[in-house]
Amino acid sequence: MKVGDLIKVKKCSDIPNCECFFCYHKSSCIGLVTTMAQDNLPFRWVVEFDCGEWELSDIEGEVISESR
Numbered sequence: 001m002k003v004g005d006l007i008k009v010k011k012c013s014d015i016p017n018c019e020c021f022f023c024y025h026k027s028s029c030i031g032l033v034t035t036m037a038q039d040n041l042p043f044r045w046v047v048e049f050d051c052g053e054w055e056l057s058d059i060e061g062e063v064i065s066e067s068r
Contacts, residue, residue: 001045001058004067005033009060025051030064 001007009029012018022029027049034053037044043058 001033001043001061001063002067003033003035003045005063006065007031007033007047007056007061008064009056009062021054022049022051027051031061033067 007030009022009031011029012020012023015023018024021027029049031047031049031054033045034048035046037046037055045056045058045061046053047056047061
């Protein structure tokens, strides 16, 4: 994962009445990696989704379109 990549996170479809960030905002779960997280920990990224920004690690998101 790197800045400019389009990523997707898994939906919580098997959890009834889920209140996570994505389900609460009825997000598409697709976002754009905008920067490395402020804490500068390796593999932590800030991603802009249709419902706002969220921090993710490399293993929490799947790259669906790489930035060139």
